[in-house]
Amino acid sequence: MHAFVPKRHREYELIYVLSPTTTPAGATRIADFITEVVGAHEGKIIKVDLWGIRTLAYRIHGFRQGIYYFMRFIGTQGMVEELERRLRISEPVLRFLNVKASDRLVDPASYQVNEEEAKFTPIDEILARLASPEAEVPEGAALEGEDEAHPDKTDDRPVAVVPDVPKDDSDDDDEEDDED
Amino acid sequence: MPKDKRAFYRRKFGRKKVCKFCVQSDASIDYKNPDSLRHFLTDRGKIIPRRITGNCSKHQRALTLAIKRARHLALVPFTVTGRD
Secondary structure (H helix, E strand, O other), rough: OOOOOOOOEEEEEEEEEEOOOHHHHHHHHHHHHHHHHHHOOOOOEEEEEEEHHHEEEEEEEEEEEEEEEEEEEOOOOHHHHHHHHHHHHOEEEEEEEEEEEEEOOOHHHOOOOOOOOOOOOOOOOHHHHOOOOOOOOOOOOOOOOOOHHHHHHHHHOOHHHOOOOHHHHHHOOOOOOOOO | OOHHHHHHHHHOOOOOOOOHHHOOOOOOOOOHHHHHHHHHHHOOOOOOOHHHOOOHHHHHHHHHHHHHHHHOOOOOOOOOOOOO
16 A cells, blocks of 8 residues: 655754653653664764743643654655654644655765753653742743733734735735624 | 836835845844844734835745744744733
């Protein structure tokens, strides 16, 4: 049924969000299977970045916060399918997004990788900070309240460039309407 | 219609809008950076049409894709209703 897919490696970006109730062992388990899948398909992890705990823009499964991991890797189509399958059935993963970073084909063997950058950072420290009662707001966590924190940021919105909109496009769907 | 069409339109519709991403070389569209996307969303979280922002269609398409990716990752909201 499936056509033969040659092993063509490309660069991908993966972001996954873990629930704040994830244990350090659970996060390590996910990191382990990602490393295993990438290794099994002759891929390479280029970079792993723990963004930390951030406030979600909307609640997911009742959680208001999530632990964001970002990674860049070299992989094949089959590897991405397997990775997504396993992320989908992982309980602590609230959301994940895998996108092609570039259409260019790369050779993983000739790709230089900084070993330090390709390591998964454990989440123990984040969970400890989350558990402490006087936890300070981590960087990037105040997404919803950022307008209050930086009121000058909203000034350069391009909305007010033209105050009066031409009347002849009234048949367009008006994005500005408040429907609810 | 006056003879000078350009002057007429400038007077009626104000300054000509330009695509921010075409003009500013350092401006990029990135779904990982919700701060940059928020300029193109209403307070309700809706995507502002390009007739308002002045974006060109190429960059509006890229922006829409980035916003939809960011929404999926809960970096920007689908909608802001005031209810929680």
